[in-house]
Amino acid sequence: MAEAASSSPLHIVVFPWLAFGHMIPFLELSKRLARRGHAVTFVSTPRNAARLRAVPPELSVRLRVVTLDLPVVEGLPEGAESTADVSPEKVPLLKAAFDGLAAPFSALVGERGGGEADGVFDRKPGWIILDLIPCAMFLILPAALLAYIGPKHENEAHPRRTTEDFMAQPPWIPFPTTTIFHLRHEAMSRASEFQPNASGVADADRLWQVHHNSCRLIVHRSCPEAEPWLFPLLSNLFSKPVVPAGLLLPTDIAAGDVTGDDEPFEAAARWLDRQPRRSVAYVALGTEAPVTAAHIVELARGLELSGVRFLWALRTPAIAAGELLPDGFERRVAGRGVVVPGWVPQVRVLGHAAVGAFVTHCGWGSTVESLFMFGLPLVMLPFVFDQGLNARAMAARGVGVEVARDDDGSFSGEDVAAAVRRVMVDEEGEELARNAQELQRVVGDRARDEQYVDELLEYLQRCNVAFWRLAKWGNSLHLAPSGPSEMRDITRVTL
Numbered sequence: 239m240a241e242a243a244s245s246s247p248l249h250i251v252v253f254p255w256l257a258f259g260h261m262i263p264f265l266e267l268s269k270r271l272a273r274r275g276h277a278v279t280f281v282s283t284p285r286n287a288a289r290l291r292a293v294p295p296e297l298s299v300r301l302r303v304v305t306l307d308l309p310v311v312e313g314l315p316e317g318a319e320s321t322a323d324v325s326p327e328k329v330p331l332l333k334a335a336f337d338g339l340a341a342p343f344s345a346l347v348g349e350r351g352g353g354e355a356d357g358v359f360d361r362k363p364g365w366i367i368l369d370l371i372p373c374a375m376f377l378i379l380p381a382a383l384l385a386y387i388g389p390k391h392e393n394e395a396h397p398r399r400t401t402e403d404f405m406a407q408p409p410w411i412p413f414p415t416t417t418i419f420h421l422r423h424e425a426m427s428r429a430s431e432f433q434p435n436a437s438g439v440a441d442a443d444r445l446w447q448v449h450h451n452s453c454r455l456i457v458h459r460s461c462p463e464a465e466p467w468l469f470p471l472l473s474n475l476f477s478k479p480v481v482p483a484g485l486l487l488p489t490d491i492a493a494g495d496v497t498g499d500d501e502p503f504e505a506a507a508r509w510l511d512r513q514p515r516r517s518v519a520y521v522a523l524g525t526e527a528p529v530t531a532a533h534i535v536e537l538a539r540g541l542e543l544s545g546v547r548f549l550w551a552l553r554t555p556a557i558a559a560g561e562l563l564p565d566g567f568e569r570r571v572a573g574r575g576v577v578v579p580g581w582v583p584q585v586r587v588l589g590h591a592a593v594g595a596f597v598t599h600c601g602w603g604s605t606v607e608s609l610f611m612f613g614l615p616l617v618m619l620p621f622v623f624d625q626g627l628n629a630r631a632m633a634a635r636g637v638g639v640e641v642a643r644d645d646d647g648s649f650s651g652e653d654v655a656a657a658v659r660r661v662m663v664d665e666e667g668e669e670l671a672r673n674a675q676e677l678q679r680v681v682g683d684r685a686r687d688e689q690y691v692d693e694l695l696e697y698l699q700r701c702n703v704a705f706w707r708l709a710k711w712g713n714s715l716h717l718a719p720s721g722p723s724e725m726r727d728i729t730r731v732t733l
């Protein structure tokens with residue numbers, strides 16, 4: 239890995255969407271860019287910045303965190319700054335608040351490198367890397383989701399109107415694929431993402447606005463080993479380079495990238511230390527899945543019925559975890575099951591020798607951390623976004639099984655227990671575990687993962703700032719290639 243920038247170092251500003259599933263990989267990418275001698279300004283809000291682990295001292299000369307205060311939006315709970323702080327129906331309000339950061343962000347990047355003149359940051363940004371704004375878009379999502387959404391012109395040529403349309407393979411994917419939401423509840427949720435939400439804009443439109451108006455380069459937290467065939471297809475479909483950043487496998491396994499109230503976890507960690515090797519199922523459904531009280535009851539019933547040891551990270555922003563669990567649940571599973579009501583250092587748990595499988599919503603971050611980093615087989619319970627696609631792709635690779643679902647997405651405790659036992663108890667589980675280890679060996683190669691960042695940097699340096707002129711105009715951020723005729727107006731900044 240290059241430790242110093244080979245040619246003139248870049249100043250890169252990164253500004254992720256306010257979700258830990260986004261901020262964590264953006265910070266990981268930032269560290270790798272800084273380690274290679276480039277200056278990185280990581281922008282977030284004060285509370286999120288405080289919750290992310292401090293930048294390692296050796297990187298602090300080149301990687302700095304700048305905070306912007308989130309504007310007040312009616313209905314958004316006080317102090318809510320990330321999707322982990324709100325229930326799913328309030329996320330559009332968080333998006334509206336994030337949209338309100340367009341002007342301060344524009345001011346930040348428009349003036350010198352962003353703030354006072356201080357050495358490496360005293361340069362206008364060569365690149366801005368955001369979820370949904372120019373000039374490079376870094377998607378922490380798998381390439382499969384972008385392939386499913388497709389470019390606007392393909393959606394116009396092949397409009398999807400009915401639920402069945404959303405359940406079918408997109409016609410612009412010309413080969414057999416797992417990129418299909420074949421379950422009715424998933425297709426319905428997808429369809430809603432093409433409609434405007436409470437933030438006033440449809441999520442698909444946010445994506446297209448950037449793809450079509452402003453971004454020159456699309457970067458995925460992924461690699462061809464993890465998602466074969468998709469990168470050339472996407473470059474072709476979107477008529478611009480779609481390149482991998484690698485999986486950004488977390489480097490700081492012991493700490494993770496988020497600080498929180500680890501207190502409730504410490505007792506669970508001591509319990510985990512006493513469990514036999516590969517005997518515990520770690521259960522966690524990420525930070526954004528719309529998990530209902532009924533889901534939690536059935537999941538609890540399933541874990542109890544399975545007879546398997548488990549550690550469950552149960553985050554419920556709106557209701558105390560204990561109030562959702564069936565009566566007497568914790569007493570009945572005492573000794574073999576532990577519920578942690580709050581933030582759990584997930585990477586540390588997944589890497590623990592006692593953990594043998596992961597009951598997961600199949601968020602891409604969780605898939606990367608469990609399967610590609612540690613080779614753990616999966617019990618898959620996807621809800622929204624890319625999660626169903628990830629589950630399908632991993633089932634096809636023989637590294638996990640999905641919990642059976644009804645058309646409306648509901649599932650029973652018996653369905654959960656059956657899937658958990660297939661992975662943790664039955665003979666089939668041995669093959670799943672072997673496949674997962676084998677996939678990890680191929681996909682989770684750290685040297686190759688670093689090489690993808692080198693290749694990305696080479697690309698960024700080749701097409702550097704000569705290409706772009708930054709201008710501030712009114713309340714919007716404008717990024718313009720050198721000719722004024724190509725000036726583009728970017729007003730929206732969120733996913």
Ligand SMILES: O=c1ccn([C@@H]2O[C@H](COP(=O)(O)OP(=O)(O)O[C@H]3O[C@H](CO)[C@@H](O)[C@H](O)[C@H]3O)[C@@H](O)[C@H]2O)c(=O)[nH]1
Pocket residue numbers: 257258259260262378379380494496522523524525526527551553580581582583584585600601602603604605607622623624625
């Ligand atoms: O108690 C917790 C809860 C979460 N995490 C971390 O938070 C991240 C969660 O990321 P992910 O697994 O991707 O889940 P979500 O936050 O739910 O993911 C959103 O963003 C993902 C892209 O990262 C998409 O794939 C998902 O569909 C979308 O829900 C991971 O790094 C976890 O290690 C913890 O460390 N402790």
